[in-house]
Amino acid sequence: MFVPPAAAILAEGSSRLRPRRRRPAREGKTVLKTAICDLFGIEHPIIQGGMAHLGTVELVLAVSNAGALGVIGAGHYEPDWVREQIRLTKQQTSKPFGVNIQLASPFAMEIIEVVLEEGVAIVATGAGNPVPHIPRFKQAGMKVMPIVPSVRLAKRMEEAGVDAIVVEGMESGGHVGETTTMALVPQVVNSVSIPVVAAGGIADGRGLVAALALGAEGIQMGTRFACSEECVAHPRYKQKILEAHDRSTVVTGHTTGFPLRSLQNSLTEQYLELEKAGATSEELDMFARGRMYLGLVEGDTDDGSLLSGQIAGLIKEIKPVRAIIEETVSEAEAIIENLAGLRRQG
Numbered sequence: 351m352f353v354p355p356a357a358a359i360l361a362e363g364s365s366r367l368r369p370r371r372r373r374p375a376r377e378g379k380t381v382l383k384t385a386i387c388d389l390f391g392i393e394h395p396i397i398q399g400g401m402a403h404l405g406t407v408e409l410v411l412a413v414s415n416a417g418a419l420g421v422i423g424a425g426h427y428e429p430d431w432v433r434e435q436i437r438l439t440k441q442q443t444s445k446p447f448g449v450n451i452q453l454a455s456p457f458a459m460e461i462i463e464v465v466l467e468e469g470v471a472i473v474a475t476g477a478g479n480p481v482p483h484i485p486r487f488k489q490a491g492m493k494v495m496p497i498v499p500s501v502r503l504a505k506r507m508e509e510a511g512v513d514a515i516v517v518e519g520m521e522s523g524g525h526v527g528e529t530t531t532m533a534l535v536p537q538v539v540n541s542v543s544i545p546v547v548a549a550g551g552i553a554d555g556r557g558l559v560a561a562l563a564l565g566a567e568g569i570q571m572g573t574r575f576a577c578s579e580e581c582v583a584h585p586r587y588k589q590k591i592l593e594a595h596d597r598s599t600v601v602t603g604h605t606t607g608f609p610l611r612s613l614q615n616s617l618t619e620q621y622l623e624l625e626k627a628g629a630t631s632e633e634l635d636m637f638a639r640g641r642m643y644l645g646l647v648e649g650d651t652d653d654g655s656l657l658s659g660q661i662a663g664l665i666k667e668i669k670p671v672r673a674i675i676e677e678t679v680s681e682a683e684a685i686i687e688n689l690a691g692l693r694r695q696g
């Protein structure tokens with residue numbers, strides 16, 4: 351039977367994996383710890399999604415130095431850029447960090463060689479099948495954490511020997527599947543025995559506790575970290591997230607097989623029109639080329655792609671990464687205490 355971890359995760363000053371009972375407050379401060387903390391050697395069960403264009407050394411350092419896991423987003427960047435980001439990160443922190451490899455990138459094979467050569471400790475994979483590469487990663491002693499949108503793929507990844515999986519619901523920013531985080535996470539948790547990280551629609555301590563209640567051992571946040579002080583995203587993109595409400599995002603690209611969630615703007619309107627008119631995948635690719643950089647980094651909020659999750663509507667302030675992480679954790683801890691108080695005699 352699955353036991354929700356919420357009662358077992360407030361370990362007293364300990365980072366050990368073994369679930370522990372909550373002790374009375376007088377015995378010392380309790381801290382939120384899960385199997386993900388132990389697996390990656392991090393303080394908080396929070397991972398920064400390895401976002402293309404935004405998962406650069408600036409954000410990664412801020413996240414890792416604040417006790418969560420920073421992840422470099424290799425996106426479709428050239429291998430030398432990825433190598434440089436890894437070296438810059440290593441030079442400036444001894445904390446754990448990872449690299450997200452987009453397997454659909456034309457440089458994916460070379461980037462795999464770069465992460466192996468540079469001795470990266472943690473690899474996250476998205477947008478493609480990592481199975482053929484897992485034995486090499488494991489032989490090199492790396493921790494491997496693919497991102498999956500379904501139970502079927504989660505089971506396949508476990509069989510292939512990965513260490514953890516990020517289960518991403520369709521609320522997420524970027525490429526999305528078809529199932530919500532709420533529905534997908536508990537189904538994956540029931541189907542695998544490796545640690546599960548919930549992603550999609552999480553931006554505060556309430557989301558963290560919800561994920562833990564569903565059986566996840568941690569969370570991955572993208573949109574929340576994109577709207578942090580340290581993130582290199584253009585201020586106009588961050589401002590659009592601050593102005594977003596619950597229905598501000600839209601999914602384009604259903605016809606290409608690579609649906610993508612972003613903030614609605616002139617670009618998404620035109621793209622959807624093209625899809626409706628029967629444009630081919632090649633035509634759509636040509637139309638969308640370079641738009642992510644244009645929107646996220648250059649701040650063209652009309653013609654650029656503004657990847658964002660549905661949770662954008664909850665984000666009302668650009669904050670330092672450390673504040674985001676500390677507030678998320680302290681809010682989660684307070685909620686867990688409050689939830690325990692809901693139980694009464696008879």
Ligand SMILES: Cc1cc2nc3c(=O)[nH]c(=O)nc-3n(C[C@H](O)[C@H](O)[C@H](O)COP(=O)(O)O)c2cc1C
Pocket residue numbers: 398399400401402404423424425450452475476477497518521522523524525549550551552570571572573574576646656657658659660661
């Ligand atoms: C701007 C942006 C870029 C992203 N780029 C990538 C990427 O390159 N690779 C990837 O695996 N996920 C990418 N994602 C997804 C995030 O890593 C993360 O899983 C997702 O944002 C979680 O959902 P949330 O936005 O609701 O927090 C991106 C998300 C955003 C918002």
